[in-house]
Amino acid sequence: MSRFVPESLRGYQRSWLRTDIVAGLTLAAVAVPETMGYTSIAQVPVITGLYTVLFPAIVFALLGSSRLLVVGADSATAAILAGGLATFGLAGLTPYSPQWLALTSLTALLCGVLLLLARLLRLGFLGDFLSASVLIGFLTGVGIQVFTGQLPDMLGIPKGKGNWFQQQWHTLTSLGEVSVPTLAFAVATLAIILGFKAILPKVPGAIVAVVLSIIVASVADVSAHGVAVVGAMQGGFPPIGLPQGVGWSDIPPLLTVAFSCFVLIIAQSAATSRSFATRHGQRVDINRDIVGLSGANLAAGLSGTFVVNGSPTKTQILDEQKGKTQVANATMAVVVLLILLFFTSVLTNLPKPVLGAIVFVIGLDLVDIAGLRLVWAARRSECYIAILTAVFVFAVGVQQGIVLAVVLSLIEMVRRQYRPHRFVLGLDAGGEPTFQRAAPGMQSAPGLLVFRYDADLFYANANQFSDDVQELITSAPDPVRWLVLDCSAIPDVDYSAGAALHQLVTFVHNRHATFALAGLDPDLRATLERFGVIALLHIDHVYPTVEEAIAAFRSSAPAPLPADPAGDRTAERAGDRAADRAGDSRET
Known part of the structure; x- marks a missing residue:
C-alpha cells in the first residue's frame, strides 16, 4: 500500500498532524495577502492569486517529493510573465483583461509541458546553469523592479509607461498628485508589517494589516475619498478547463516566456528543496519535484491562473512554524478554498495600497545585499556578474x-575552466606535496x-x-628531463584535448625528455587509451600517484633530489617575479 502514498507523505506520524495544521493556518495567513499582491505584478485579477495556492499546491503535494516546499505564485515568475506578455509580439494586449489572463494560463500550461519534458529527457540539470551568485543578482534585480513598481499604487498616482527609468521619472514628477488617504494606508501597512x-515575528503582520484595513475601509467608505479598493470578486471554484480565447498561433511567442519561467522554476525550486531537506537530514528527489512542479503548473493553467513556482519565503515560514509535511500545504489550500467559497465578499473593500505595501516589502526582501556582500568577499568577479544581472533585470527586462543570467553563468564557468589553477608540485622533507602557482622560470627540482x-x-x-606546459619546460632553470602531469x-579529456x-x-x-602521467582515475585512463595517448608513453611511465612518479625520477636521476623539490631558491625567486605578472595569481 505504501506505493500509493505520495512520496512527500511517506512515514507520516500521527503526532505531526496538529503541528502541520497549525503551520498550514499560519501559512495561509501569509499566502493569502501575498498571492493577491502578486497579481499586481502579473497584472491579472486579484482573485487569481488565491487560485495559485489551491489546486497547484495540492497537486504538488501528491506528485512532488519535498516535504516542505510551498508552491504558489512567485514575484520573479510573475515579473517574467508580465514583461514577456508586454514585449514579445503581444504589446496590443490590455493588462487585467480576459485575453491577458488567458495567455498567462496558457503560459502556465507550456511551463508544465516543458517541466514534464525536462523530467522525461533528464534535463533537470538546466537549472544548474543559474549559478548561486547570478541567482542572487537576478532576484535582487527582480526585487528592485517589484518594489519600485508598487510605488504608484501606494501613492495613489497613475503608473508610468515605458522602460524602468521612464516609469521612475513619471513617479517623481507626479509626487504633487499624491493621494494622502492612499499614502496613509500604505504607510500604516508598512508600519504594521515591519513592527x-x-x-x-511569528505573527504574520500582513494578514493583520489586511483585516484592519478592511474594517477601516468599510467603516469610513474610503473609496469615496479616492482610495482604490479591490472591488467585487467572483467567488466559488476557479474556472476549470483550457483557457478561452487563445489558439495554437499564440504558442510560439509565449514559448520564450515559458522557457524563461521554466529555467527559474527549476533553479529556484531545486535550491529551496535542497536547502530545507538538508536542514532536516532528509533526501530530496529533484526529478520527482520537477514532476510535481509540472503538475502544479498544468493545474494552474487549467484553473484560470498563472505560472507557479517553489517559494523560498513561504517555505521558510512553514519551516519556522515547525511544519513537517505537505499536509501543512494542503491545510493552506483548504483555507483558501473556504475563502473562495464563502468570504470573497469580505475582500471587496480591501484597499489596493495595502496590497501594494505588502508586495513592496516582499520586493525589498528580495534585494539580497547580504548575499552580494558574501559573493564579493568570496569572488569579486562573480559579484560583478551578479550586479550586472541585477541592473539588466530592472533596466532592460526580467525575461x-x-x-543574461544563464549566459553569464556559462561564461563564468568556461572562464574558470579556461584559466584554472595551475601548480608546479614537489615534495617537502616529510614527503608531503608542495604547491606553487605555475609561472615561467619554475621547476620542481633540477x-x-x-x-x-x-x-x-x-x-x-x-x-x-599545452602552451603553458611548453613555456614552463623551455623557461626552466635546468633542462627538463622528466615532465610529470598530475591528472x-x-x-575528463575531450577529443580536441x-x-x-x-x-x-x-x-x-623531441626534447629527449620523459613524459609521465600520475593520478589517473580508471575512466580518464580508459579515455586516454582510446585517444592513443597512453600508447605514446612507456608502459612504466603511468603512475598511481605523484609520489611514485617522483620516486621513479629519483631512481633515474644522475644527481640526488633535494629535500624539497619545489624549494629551488633561484626558481622560486624567478617564479615569484613571474607570478607577480600573472593575473591568475591574484584571482579572488
Whole structure:
C-alpha cells in the first residue's frame, strides 16, 4: 500500500498532524495577502492569486517529493510573465483583461509541458546553469523592479509607461498628485508589517494589516475619498478547463516566456528543496519535484491562473512554524478554498495600497545585499556578474535578465575552466606535496617538472594548457628531463584535448625528455587509451600517484633530489617575479 502514498507523505506520524495544521493556518495567513499582491505584478485579477495556492499546491503535494516546499505564485515568475506578455509580439494586449489572463494560463500550461519534458529527457540539470551568485543578482534585480513598481499604487498616482527609468521619472514628477488617504494606508501597512517582524515575528503582520484595513475601509467608505479598493470578486471554484480565447498561433511567442519561467522554476525550486531537506537530514528527489512542479503548473493553467513556482519565503515560514509535511500545504489550500467559497465578499473593500505595501516589502526582501556582500568577499568577479544581472533585470527586462543570467553563468564557468589553477608540485622533507602557482622560470627540482592542472581538458582550454606546459619546460632553470602531469584534478579529456596531448607528448619526447602521467582515475585512463595517448608513453611511465612518479625520477636521476623539490631558491625567486605578472595569481 505504501506505493500509493505520495512520496512527500511517506512515514507520516500521527503526532505531526496538529503541528502541520497549525503551520498550514499560519501559512495561509501569509499566502493569502501575498498571492493577491502578486497579481499586481502579473497584472491579472486579484482573485487569481488565491487560485495559485489551491489546486497547484495540492497537486504538488501528491506528485512532488519535498516535504516542505510551498508552491504558489512567485514575484520573479510573475515579473517574467508580465514583461514577456508586454514585449514579445503581444504589446496590443490590455493588462487585467480576459485575453491577458488567458495567455498567462496558457503560459502556465507550456511551463508544465516543458517541466514534464525536462523530467522525461533528464534535463533537470538546466537549472544548474543559474549559478548561486547570478541567482542572487537576478532576484535582487527582480526585487528592485517589484518594489519600485508598487510605488504608484501606494501613492495613489497613475503608473508610468515605458522602460524602468521612464516609469521612475513619471513617479517623481507626479509626487504633487499624491493621494494622502492612499499614502496613509500604505504607510500604516508598512508600519504594521515591519513592527510585527521586529516585535512579534511569528505573527504574520500582513494578514493583520489586511483585516484592519478592511474594517477601516468599510467603516469610513474610503473609496469615496479616492482610495482604490479591490472591488467585487467572483467567488466559488476557479474556472476549470483550457483557457478561452487563445489558439495554437499564440504558442510560439509565449514559448520564450515559458522557457524563461521554466529555467527559474527549476533553479529556484531545486535550491529551496535542497536547502530545507538538508536542514532536516532528509533526501530530496529533484526529478520527482520537477514532476510535481509540472503538475502544479498544468493545474494552474487549467484553473484560470498563472505560472507557479517553489517559494523560498513561504517555505521558510512553514519551516519556522515547525511544519513537517505537505499536509501543512494542503491545510493552506483548504483555507483558501473556504475563502473562495464563502468570504470573497469580505475582500471587496480591501484597499489596493495595502496590497501594494505588502508586495513592496516582499520586493525589498528580495534585494539580497547580504548575499552580494558574501559573493564579493568570496569572488569579486562573480559579484560583478551578479550586479550586472541585477541592473539588466530592472533596466532592460526580467525575461531578458534570465537569459543574461544563464549566459553569464556559462561564461563564468568556461572562464574558470579556461584559466584554472595551475601548480608546479614537489615534495617537502616529510614527503608531503608542495604547491606553487605555475609561472615561467619554475621547476620542481633540477631536471624535474611536475605540473598540476585543476580542470577538465577540453577544446576551449587544450591549446592554452599545452602552451603553458611548453613555456614552463623551455623557461626552466635546468633542462627538463622528466615532465610529470598530475591528472588527479583532471576529470575528463575531450577529443580536441586528446589531440593537444598527442602534440605535447611529441614535443617532450623531441626534447629527449620523459613524459609521465600520475593520478589517473580508471575512466580518464580508459579515455586516454582510446585517444592513443597512453600508447605514446612507456608502459612504466603511468603512475598511481605523484609520489611514485617522483620516486621513479629519483631512481633515474644522475644527481640526488633535494629535500624539497619545489624549494629551488633561484626558481622560486624567478617564479615569484613571474607570478607577480600573472593575473591568475591574484584571482579572488
